Every structure is written in structure tokens, then in C-alpha cells.
Amino acid sequence: KPIVKQYLGAVEKVIADGNKFYFGDGSARVEIRVVSDEIIRVRLAPHSVFLDEFSYAVPVVDQKVTTFKLEESEDSYSVSTNTITCKIRKSDFHISFLENQNQMVMSEDAVPMHWEENVEFGGYYVYATKVCQVEENFFGLGDKSGNMNLRGRHFQNWNTDAYSFGWDQDPLYRTIPFYTGVHDKAAYGIFFDNTFRSYFDFGKEDNSKTSFWADGGELQYYYIHGPHMMDVVKRYQTLTGTHPMPPKWALGYHQCxxxxxxxxxxxxxxxxxxxxxxxxxxxxxxxxxxxxxxxxxxxxxxxxxxxxxxxxxxxxxxxxxxxxxxxxxxxxxxxxxxxxxxxxxxxxxxxxxxxxxxxxxxxxxxxxxxxxxxxxxxxxxxxxxxxxxxxxxxxxxxxxxxxxxxxxxxxxxxxxxxxxxxxxxxxxxxxxxxxxxxxxxxxxxxxxxxxxxxxxxxxxxxxxxGCVWTGDNVATWEHLKLGNIQCQRMSISGVPFVGTDIGG
Structure with missing residues (x-):
């Protein structure tokens, strides 16, 4: 039997377990977990068996939730907090996230989540594809080189010793699979917590779609609501943590x-x-x-x-x-x-x-x-x-x-x-x-x-x-510009204590 991509089908079953809601299509299973009023986690188990709950990035998943509920309509299920709603369409497992105040769709599937068996290593290649709004722009992903806006580009996350890296060279030293999307004067974040080699496409292959996928592990991502970009980054840091207070001298100039x-x-x-x-x-x-x-x-x-x-x-x-x-x-x-x-x-x-x-x-x-x-x-x-x-x-x-x-x-x-x-x-x-x-x-x-x-x-x-620096650059004007951009990008990716080798 040939190996092909398999997609989620129609929702057949729903089970509620506290702040976790399990939706199944008869074979696969999806967990929708209310983390806080503004954060919802999505996990996919291709054959209904989830991997062990463990993350180096997120020590503690659950935060304070004011209220949440599960509702059913003729064509969909909705998991809501007092701020956001995750809607799951019954017919094809289409998932979308809405802001409650004005019902604006912030993020939605272009196609259902999907996977492909990995014959060589076991497990699955896992994929998520979202709608890319016409006027949407993307920011984050850590120390990527090139312009601040990620729209129209493709990236890989695999920590790499990249001496004298150039403009738009990828991958680089760090993996931060977290980005912020901005459209209609509002922002949201996606954190794809997967440590395997992962990929992000921000409308490069198809201008109407944004995709992220990995060579193994679990399709597990957090939807993080804004509505402002700074709100998204702060809430991402409630998941992954903040930098401890450094010694005062560390804020000065360092010679190396x-x-x-x-x-x-x-x-x-x-x-x-x-x-x-x-x-x-x-x-x-x-x-x-x-x-x-x-x-x-x-x-x-x-x-x-x-x-x-x-x-x-x-x-x-x-x-x-x-x-x-x-x-x-x-x-x-x-x-x-x-x-x-x-x-x-x-x-x-x-x-x-x-x-x-x-x-x-x-x-x-x-x-x-x-x-x-x-x-x-x-x-x-x-x-x-x-x-x-x-x-x-x-x-x-x-x-x-x-x-x-x-x-x-x-x-x-x-x-x-x-x-x-x-x-x-x-x-x-x-x-x-x-x-x-x-x-x-x-x-x-x-x-x-x-x-x-x-x-x-x-x-x-x-x-x-710890803090970071932008890696082994060289003494060129391009690298001086790159270091400036990288420090800003790292800061909006949850790593604010960052510097660059000014002189190369």
C-alpha cells in the first residue's frame, strides 16, 4: 500500500474532560485544551494515541482560566473562553479561532491537519496549513536573517553552526517555532512546540496559505491571542518563561x-x-x-x-x-x-x-x-x-x-x-x-x-x-544591519536579552 498524506475527516465523536476536549473522526483524535482566557492548545494523534505529555519549552501548560464552555450547533462545535472561540466544523474538521468581541476570524485552517507515515524512522511527518490573509504579515521565528516581515518566505528550523552567514541564509543557530500574524489591525501568535526539524512557509509556495510542518513528533501548537503584538509576545512568555534578572554588570559593554x-x-x-x-x-x-x-x-x-x-x-x-x-x-x-x-x-x-x-x-x-x-x-x-x-x-x-x-x-x-x-x-x-x-x-x-x-x-x-548573541558574523556593513534586525526579531520572539558582535 503506498504511503500517502492522510487528512482529518468528519467529526464523529466528542469527549469533554475538564479543560480538555477530544474530537475524533473514527481514526484520528484531536485535543483542544483551554490553557488560559487567551491561549488554546491543539494536538493531533493520527491513530488516537497521543505522545507523552512533555515539553522543554513549556514547563507548566495550564494557567488561570476565568470561564470556558463547549457548545454545539448544527454544523460545528465551539470551545470558548471569555475572550476567544475555537470553532471545529463537523463536516471536515476545519479549525478556526475567533475573537469574541467582534467575531473576527484571526486564524483558520486552509485544509484540515494532515500527516504522512515515516517508514524509515517510525512516527509521522505532521502538517498544518492555515489561510494567509491578503494583507497579513508575519514576524518572529527567532534569529532568522533578512527582512523583519516573514511574508513570502520559507524557513527551516535545525540549529546550525553558520559562520559568516549571509542575508536570508537559513537555518541558523536557534530554533524558535513561534510567529505572530498581523491583519486587520489585530495580532495573534502560533507556537508550534515540536523539537524535530521543522519548516514554515509564509505564503511562498501559495500566496493564500501559511504552513508549518515537522519531520517527526507531534502536531502540537498553541493559538495565542493578542489583540496587540506585545500582548502575543507576553502571553507566549507566560508559556515558555522569561529571562531571570541578570547581574547589573551584564547590561554594560562586553569585549570579546x-x-x-x-x-x-x-x-x-x-x-x-x-x-x-x-x-x-x-x-x-x-x-x-x-x-x-x-x-x-x-x-x-x-x-x-x-x-x-x-x-x-x-x-x-x-x-x-x-x-x-x-x-x-x-x-x-x-x-x-x-x-x-x-x-x-x-x-x-x-x-x-x-x-x-x-x-x-x-x-x-x-x-x-x-x-x-x-x-x-x-x-x-x-x-x-x-x-x-x-x-x-x-x-x-x-x-x-x-x-x-x-x-x-x-x-x-x-x-x-x-x-x-x-x-x-x-x-x-x-x-x-x-x-x-x-x-x-x-x-x-x-x-x-x-x-x-x-x-x-x-x-x-x-x-x-541564558542570554544569546547572534552568532559568528564578520566585519561588514551587511552584518551590522543584520545584527540590528536579528536582535529585534529575537526580542519579539521571547528572547529580549540578546546582543551582536558589533565589530564582526
Whole structure:
């Protein structure tokens, strides 16, 4: 039997369970869940079996709801709050979202939700296609390059090490599958909470349709009502979280490049700022401060007494931020590798071989940051750095990047907090879970100080654990313009603490 796309059919059955309403067509099942007065979640189970309820982006789904109800008419069902209505047409499972005050349709299906069996990996390719209004414009999706308005463009979400990326290059470093649609002077949001490789088409293939789909996982999205754009972003952040208050110094100017060493060079840079009376609050140390690029070590030739140097920099008003990458050098004489190996903390492939790849230290293995035990271990590794006065940590290369192949193969296995999966499922959250372990570790080790963490890769919700920068740009006018646009786009995508390498 050939594999074909299957579409939802006529609604045959409805079951109410608190704030969740289940609609079935005899084979597939759809859950409509009232999250708040302005947010409704939609989930599709192609054969009526939903995946386990778990999300790195949304720690707690349900919020306060004033009132909600299910009503039936001759041709449709309606799930309503005091602000919005989700209408499900009986004949073809067409779903639409309306504003109660004026009954304006904010978002509606162009065709019913659909899916296609994935023979190679199991599960399904899942699709949603919405009507694209004639005058509708779209914003968000994180750090995409190019114009602010996404209308007429196609995007892919797969965290990618994209050095010297260009205008309209895609994909880039982060996955934020959340956009805001604006039409008729009103705004709404769609958050497609799916960590697999995903795609968005904003009227490029068909000017009358907007689509989003993924290579696996569940078709699960949140409709987020405005009516103003800022309302949409704020409500998205009630789902995915907000950035914790950073230390005051983190709001100042930070000086970073690849790379400042030895200590004499670092001191020259610091003196240059002070002698020229240029404000600066932090200096970053890239991978060359390490011993052979081994994380959590120091090159004692370049930095014979890091504690003294960091104290002297602090006396002159500079905080020290150091880089830590995920790749751990394969070396039985290296204490971090030995601990990870002894505790089985490194990622493995489908046939139980370790995931190995070459990055800066050479041949490396990589911690599985989706394992809570690994995150706890990794967070504690920062103790020596904190003890000698390091004020912040920069997590880089965590797409994860691998020389040659680009990233991990699909068959790498991950714990995924007990909801096990392959790298197809975990790739886009790997960087987020790395900076999570860094943030949690620093918060514990620094006690009453606010941690400062910055990450290159991430997924929706990463703002709970760190800030970001726009990645490895170059010294061109185009990149200066791109960085400005990207910072604005990240801010309206729920990640307001973002910067760019001004000088490239």
C-alpha cells in the first residue's frame, strides 16, 4: 500500500474532560485544551494515541482560566473562553479561532491537519496549513536573517553552526517555532512546540496559505491571542518563561574576540579601555585560555596564575567570562573525560558506539545534556572556575557543531529526561539543555549572586537559562544591519536579552 498524506475527516465523536476536549473522526483524535482566557492548545494523534505529555519549552501548560464552555450547533462545535472561540466544523474538521468581541476570524485552517507515515524512522511527518490573509504579515521565528516581515518566505528550523552567514541564509543557530500574524489591525501568535526539524512557509509556495510542518513528533501548537503584538509576545512568555534578572554588570559593554592570550594581551586590552576612557564591564576568554582546548582547564604557560589575573581585572572594573564547549577531549588522563566515561554520561549511537567527532581539542565525546544526572554533574564542574572569580560562562559550539559532518548523526540516542529519543528529536534542544545545566550549576555555586550565561544555540524557553548573541558574523556593513534586525526579531520572539558582535 503506498504511503500517502492522510487528512482529518468528519467529526464523529466528542469527549469533554475538564479543560480538555477530544474530537475524533473514527481514526484520528484531536485535543483542544483551554490553557488560559487567551491561549488554546491543539494536538493531533493520527491513530488516537497521543505522545507523552512533555515539553522543554513549556514547563507548566495550564494557567488561570476565568470561564470556558463547549457548545454545539448544527454544523460545528465551539470551545470558548471569555475572550476567544475555537470553532471545529463537523463536516471536515476545519479549525478556526475567533475573537469574541467582534467575531473576527484571526486564524483558520486552509485544509484540515494532515500527516504522512515515516517508514524509515517510525512516527509521522505532521502538517498544518492555515489561510494567509491578503494583507497579513508575519514576524518572529527567532534569529532568522533578512527582512523583519516573514511574508513570502520559507524557513527551516535545525540549529546550525553558520559562520559568516549571509542575508536570508537559513537555518541558523536557534530554533524558535513561534510567529505572530498581523491583519486587520489585530495580532495573534502560533507556537508550534515540536523539537524535530521543522519548516514554515509564509505564503511562498501559495500566496493564500501559511504552513508549518515537522519531520517527526507531534502536531502540537498553541493559538495565542493578542489583540496587540506585545500582548502575543507576553502571553507566549507566560508559556515558555522569561529571562531571570541578570547581574547589573551584564547590561554594560562586553569585549570579546577570538582570542585574547597570553595574560599580557588581556591586560593590554583592559588598559586600552581604561586609558581611552571607553566604558567596558567584561572581558571574554575564548578557547585559547584552556590547556589544549580541554574544558575546565587553564593553559599555565599563557595564564600562570588565573586567580590573580581575574582579581586584578576585577579591581579595574572588569568581570571575566570564559568559554565552555560541549566537546570533551578523548584522553584518559583528562579528569573531565574520565568522570564522564566512568559515569556513562556521554552520548551513544544506535549500536552503542560512543558518539565521537572532531572539534577544537581533536577527537571528542559529548555529554547528553538531556539527562538530568549529566546536567547536575556538568553544573558542578564549574566550581573551580567560580572559586577563582570567573563571573560568567559562554557556551559555544552547542548546536551541537562537529567539524566535517556539521553535527551529530540522526542515530545518536538521548535520555530526553526519561522520554527517550534519537538526535532527530533532541538536536534542537541540545544547546538549551547545556546552558540550562550551566545556569543551574552557577546559581548553586555562586549562592547569592545572579548567574550570567550566554549561549549560541537554543530552543524556545532558553531565555529561562541564558542570554544569546547572534552568532559568528564578520566585519561588514551587511552584518551590522543584520545584527540590528536579528536582535529585534529575537526580542519579539521571547528572547529580549540578546546582543551582536558589533565589530564582526
Amino acid at each position: 574576540r577570538w582570542s585574547y592570550y597570553p595574560e599580557k594581551k588581556v591586560k593590554e586590552i583592559a588598559e586600552g579601555f581604561r586609558s581611552r576612557k571607553i566604558p567596558c564591564d567584561a572581558i571574554y576568554l575564548d578557547i585559547d585560555y584552556m590547556d589544549g582546548y580541554r574544558c575546565f582547564t587553564w593553559n599555565k604557560t599563557h595564564f600562570p596564575d588565573p586567580k590573580r589575573m581575574i582579581k586584578e581585572l576585577a579591581n579595574d572594573g572588569f568581570k571575566t567570562v570564559v568559554m565552555i564547549d560541549p566537546g570533551i577531549k578523548v584522553d584518559d588522563n583528562y579528569w573531565v573525560f574520565k568522570e564522564g566515561k566512568d559515569n556513562n554520561f556521554f552520548c551513544r549511537r544506535s549500536d552503542d558506539y560512543f558518539m565521537e567527532g572532531h572539534v577544537w581539542p581533536g577527537r571528542c565525546q559529548f555529554p547528553d545534556f538531556t539527562n538530568p544526572a549529566v546536567r547536575e554533574w556538568w553544573g558542578n564542574l564549574y566550581k573551580e572556575l567560580v572559586d577563582i572569580g570567573v563571573a560568567g560562562v559562554w557556551n559555544d559550539m552547542n548546536e551541537p557543531a562537529v567539524f566535517g559532518s556539521g553535527t551529530f548523526p540522526n542515530d545518536v540516542r538521548h535520555n530526553y529526561d526519561g522520554f527517550r529519543g534519537s538526535h532527530r528529536k533532541a538536536h534542537n534542544v541540545y544547546g538549551m539543555q547545556m546552558v540550562r545545566s550551566t545556569y543551574d550549576g552557577l546559581k548553586k555555586l555562586m549562592r547569592n549572586k545572579r548567574p550570567f550565561t550566554i549561549t549560541r544555540a537554543g530552543y524556545s524557553g532558553m531565555q529561562r537559562y
